[in-house]
Amino acid sequence: MNRFAELLDRLAYEPGRNNKLRLLTAYFRETDDPDRGYALAALTGALSFKHAKAGLIRDLITDRADPVLFGLSYDYVGDLSETVALMWPKRAVSRDESLLGHPSPQPSPTRGEGAEQISARSPRKISKATITALSVPTPLAGEGQGEGYRGLDASDDHRRHNNPPPPTLSEVVTTLRTLGKTELPKQLARWLDELDETGRWALLKLVTGAMRIGISARLAKTAAANLGGKDAHDVELMWPGLSPPYLDLFAWLEGRSEKPVNRDPTPFRPVMLAHAIEDADFANLDPADFIAEWKWDGIRVQAVSGRDEHGHIQARLYSRTGEDITGSFPDLVPSLHLPGTIDGELLVLREGRVQTFNVLQQRLNRKVVSPKLIKEYPIHLRAYDLLSDGENDLRELPFIERRARLEAFVKKLDDARIDLSPTVTFDSWDALTAARADPASAGAGEDADAVEGVMLKRRDAAYLPGRPKGQWWKWKRDPHLIDAVLMYAQRGHGKRSSYYSDYTFGVWTSGEDGEQLVPVGKAYFGFTDEELLQIDRFVRRNTTEKFGPVRHVVHEPDQGLVLEVAFEGLARSPRHKSGVAMRFPRISRLRWDKPPREADRLETLERMLKSDASITAP
Amino acid sequence: MMRLRYGDNFAASTQAIAYGEELRLGDVKIKFHPAGHVLGSAQIAVTCKDTCIVASGDYKDASDPTCAPFEVVPCDVFITEATFGLPVFRHGNAADEVKKLLASVALFPERAHLVGAYSLGKAQRVIALLREAGYDAPIYLHGAMEAITHYYQSRGVALGELRPAKGMKKADLAGTITLAPPSATSDIWTRRFPDPVTAFASGWMRVRARARQRGIELPLVISDHADWDGLTATIEATGAGEIWVTHGQEDALVHWCKTKGLAARPLDLVGYGDEDEHEAPPANEAEA
Numbered sequence: 001m002n003r004f005a006e007l008l009d010r011l012a013y014e015p016g017r018n019n020k021l022r023l024l025t026a027y028f029r030e031t032d033d034p035d036r037g038y039a040l041a042a043l044t045g046a047l048s049f050k051h052a053k054a055g056l057i058r059d060l061i062t063d064r065a066d067p068v069l070f071g072l073s074y075d076y077v078g079d080l081s082e083t084v085a086l087m088w089p090k091r092a093v094s095r096d097e098s099l100l101g102h103p104s105p106q107p108s109p110t111r112g113e114g115a116e117q118i119s120a121r122s123p124r125k126i127s128k129a130t131i132t133a134l135s136v137p138t139p140l141a142g143e144g145q146g147e148g149y150r151g152l153d154a155s156d157d158h159r160r161h162n163n164p165p166p167p168t169l170s171e172v173v174t175t176l177r178t179l180g181k182t183e184l185p186k187q188l189a190r191w192l193d194e195l196d197e198t199g200r201w202a203l204l205k206l207v208t209g210a211m212r213i214g215i216s217a218r219l220a221k222t223a224a225a226n227l228g229g230k231d232a233h234d235v236e237l238m239w240p241g242l243s244p245p246y247l248d249l250f251a252w253l254e255g256r257s258e259k260p261v262n263r264d265p266t267p268f269r270p271v272m273l274a275h276a277i278e279d280a281d282f283a284n285l286d287p288a289d290f291i292a293e294w295k296w297d298g299i300r301v302q303a304v305s306g307r308d309e310h311g312h313i314q315a316r317l318y319s320r321t322g323e324d325i326t327g328s329f330p331d332l333v334p335s336l337h338l339p340g341t342i343d344g345e346l347l348v349l350r351e352g353r354v355q356t357f358n359v360l361q362q363r364l365n366r367k368v369v370s371p372k373l374i375k376e377y378p379i380h381l382r383a384y385d386l387l388s389d390g391e392n393d394l395r396e397l398p399f400i401e402r403r404a405r406l407e408a409f410v411k412k413l414d415d416a417r418i419d420l421s422p423t424v425t426f427d428s429w430d431a432l433t434a435a436r437a438d439p440a441s442a443g444a445g446e447d448a449d450a451v452e453g454v455m456l457k458r459r460d461a462a463y464l465p466g467r468p469k470g471q472w473w474k475w476k477r478d479p480h481l482i483d484a485v486l487m488y489a490q491r492g493h494g495k496r497s498s499y500y501s502d503y504t505f506g507v508w509t510s511g512e513d514g515e516q517l518v519p520v521g522k523a524y525f526g527f528t529d530e531e532l533l534q535i536d537r538f539v540r541r542n543t544t545e546k547f548g549p550v551r552h553v554v555h556e557p558d559q560g561l562v563l564e565v566a567f568e569g570l571a572r573s574p575r576h577k578s579g580v581a582m583r584f585p586r587i588s589r590l591r592w593d594k595p596p597r598e599a600d601r602l603e604t605l606e607r608m609l610k611s612d613a614s615i616t617a618p
Numbered sequence: 619m620m621r622l623r624y625g626d627n628f629a630a631s632t633q634a635i636a637y638g639e640e641l642r643l644g645d646v647k648i649k650f651h652p653a654g655h656v657l658g659s660a661q662i663a664v665t666c667k668d669t670c671i672v673a674s675g676d677y678k679d680a681s682d683p684t685c686a687p688f689e690v691v692p693c694d695v696f697i698t699e700a701t702f703g704l705p706v707f708r709h710g711n712a713a714d715e716v717k718k719l720l721a722s723v724a725l726f727p728e729r730a731h732l733v734g735a736y737s738l739g740k741a742q743r744v745i746a747l748l749r750e751a752g753y754d755a756p757i758y759l760h761g762a763m764e765a766i767t768h769y770y771q772s773r774g775v776a777l778g779e780l781r782p783a784k785g786m787k788k789a790d791l792a793g794t795i796t797l798a799p800p801s802a803t804s805d806i807w808t809r810r811f812p813d814p815v816t817a818f819a820s821g822w823m824r825v826r827a828r829a830r831q832r833g834i835e836l837p838l839v840i841s842d843h844a845d846w847d848g849l850t851a852t853i854e855a856t857g858a859g860e861i862w863v864t865h866g867q868e869d870a871l872v873h874w875c876k877t878k879g880l881a882a883r884p885l886d887l888v889g890y891g892d893e894d895e896h897e898a899p900p901a902n903e904a905e906a
Contacts, residue, residue: 013836065705069705
């Protein structure tokens with residue numbers, strides 16, 4: 001575990017891609033099986049421990065430390081694993097008895113190991129009358145600054161000898177896989193006691209699955225490929241058939257065995273993504289090279305069917321990141337009765353009409369799928385690409401040929417739950433601009449409300465994993481814009497921790513007390529790094545009140561900051577005081593030039609709700 | 619030191635006072651005690667009749683070869699700083715952090731190491747720690763560090779051979795250590811160094827996101843402020859029944875005091891607190 005923790009720690013500070021690769025490859029070279037395989041699994045997101053949720057980690061720390069202090073610390077650090085790793089008060093068990101010969105004191109929730117024991121003997125007890133000033137060479141601290149307290153070093157050594165050694169990565173992974181939910185908290189606490197700060201941090205990152213150290217799965221696979229001088233693409237292709245700790249992969253990379261074959265009948269294939277198109281891009285693009293489709297406001301999925309070793313059809317649904325989401329959509333599985341791989345959009349259809357994303361949302365992230373849910377939110381797959389047909393991998397073919405195969409495949413499927421995503425006819429960019437502005441009259445008809453723009457795909461584009469340049473473009477509908485007033489700010493998380501980067505904004509309405517601002521949304525991105533610094537400074541200088549982590553920022557008619565907010569859609573929401581909820585809001589501009597009194601009014605949003613018939617609460 | 623930092627007119631009138639020397643103003647007795655923060659830093663104890671109030675100022679209870687060690691002054695009211703007043707701040711041993719720096723210097727002999735450190739106190743402490751660790755090569759200084767550092771030397775703090783970084787040939791700085799104000803380590807000033815490794819010596823480096831936000835590759839957790847364990851242990855050691863908390867993360871420390879049955883409240887001093895997070899260097903450090 002310590003070698004892995006050290007790797008994560010170094011990766012977290014290393015900005016350069018090549019240096020990251022060097023660190024990773026060196027780790028794979030120096031570390032034995034199966035540890036390195038589990039490390040690769042952790043870095044590619046292939047491990048998940050279903051019982052180890054963030055809530056459990058919170059319970060552990062609030063059990064061991066003061067919940068208020070934890071809350072303040074978490075707000076400050078902005079990362080759960082790191083907060084707990086840093087403040088974890090170790091429980092010094094045996095050493096107090098063995099060394100001091102008296103029962104160990106209750107560990108203090110707020111102190112490091114041994115702290116209580118020290119303070120019991122601290123100068124606190126010395127009467128002020130006899131000594132006016134007392135020199136303390138000791139920091140009186142446990143795990144803290146440490147160099148002064150004389151008894152500590154000896155007992156520290158003693159502890160190292162008596163306590164079990166920190167666990168290996170393989171021990172952690174295999175134990176977590178077999179451990180029941182009830183035993184987990186105790187085991188985690190034991191490991192946290194055994195590890196140092198970096199080790200605790202790495203352990204918690206690992207078990208909660210939230211690594212976020214700037215390493216993509218692709219980078220980790222590339223580093224593994226480099227170990228054997230292989231192409232990362234080869235690793236990518238065989239990946240779906242491999243499983244941790246990847247003994248066969250490393251054996252191949254080290255030239256000890258043959259290339260592993262992918263035997264999974266329903267493997268996930270890395271998806272192809274589009275670039276957002278800018279106005280300037282059109283000048284260099286020829287309309288004749290492209291096919292356009294509607295961009296549906298649903299969920300991108302990959303539906304894979306294949307025959308297992310008994311010849312039975314197996315079907316699986318994957319999210320665009322490769323997460324298996326079959327369990328949430330059992331009603332779609334029977335429709336996938338022909339071997340093949342469809343790339344398409346998951347939508348809810350009622351009486352043949354596509355529903356908005358708000359409606360689809362009711363079907364997402366469900367653990368239990370009731371018959372009622374299935375009936376009221378009938379799921380549908382709108383297909384736009386075919387990656388394999390039977391045994392044949394079609395990904396090398398140009399899009400125009402895959403499209404023809406897809407049309408035949410969908411026809412052969414002959415299933416009401418699966419249809420083709422139609423193409424949009426256009427002969428010039430002007431024609432496409434018109435279609436995008438009015439999908440209803442350009443062929444989308446009654447489904448126009450679920451269209452969020454158009455997709456452009458090169459006729460000759462092979463299906464390539466990732467976001468290859470110039471092949472696929474997305475051209476989203478223009479967002480709605482309003483001017484709102486910054487009302488409250490909160491510190492961000494992760495990279496933004498310590499910066500006030502989460503903003504609640506409001507618009508004017510007439511209330512009982514006259515004109516007042518009512519919050520209509522929250523945004524935490526859209527601004528540049530420079531703008532973030534400016535807003536952060538503004539928030540700190542214009543705080544009128546603090547409620548825990550939330551700062552109340554001045555918002556008067558003549559004083560305050562106006563934010564131009566962009567958003568994709570509106571829905572009525574009884575949960576919000578304003579009665580509306582925004583979809584995908586972000587800060588598009590800072591309006592330092594605009595006094596708050598000139599910001600938008602709630603009525604403007606209500607008008608948008610009325611004019612957009614598609615927007616109704618689910 | 620005040621004169622060096624703020625110029626000859628830093629105060630209308632001045633009066634020198636030694637640690638332990640007692641002043642009297644009517645019924646009030648005033649005494650200065652070492653705060654262990656930087657050279658000359660003091661806590662001030664004010665006593666009137668039976669009541670003693672101690673204002674800690676910035677302090678640390680960790681050892682520092684460049685200044686007198688912190689003294690616990692028993693009192694009734696203790697006004698404590700709280701720069702690192704959250705239990706996530708546990709600084710560890712500064713000597714270990716210096717070992718990390720030396721290990722990196724050994725690993726990258728072809729690169730220069732730039733250590734961001736506040737020019738008053740931190741820089742001199744890092745140099746002294748490097749010397750304690752047996753590093754005896756010349757250490758290079760950014761121009762803004764020179765006056766204060768030479769002042770430390772004039773007060774008998776041994777810092778070994780120091781050289782200005784200015785005027786050095788780029789190639790000759792390979793494998794060397796240079797101390798600079800934090801703002802300079804992300805400045806075009808760094809272009810004179812061969813492929814520099816950027817380090818920063820600060821208690822804030824305990825939190826990963828802080829180091830990453832500043833683009834630090836080698837965070838060194840070395841602080842001239844008490845960490846959480848130091849703050850809480852010191853509060854207990856003073857025996858004070860009432861604690862006023864200022865200058866930093868007041869909320870957590872006030873809460874902790876209350877759970878220990880101590881009366882406590884935050885002192886919201888104008889110009890202190892949150893802004894300190896960024897430890898913005900004074901304007902004169904930005905130049906040179």
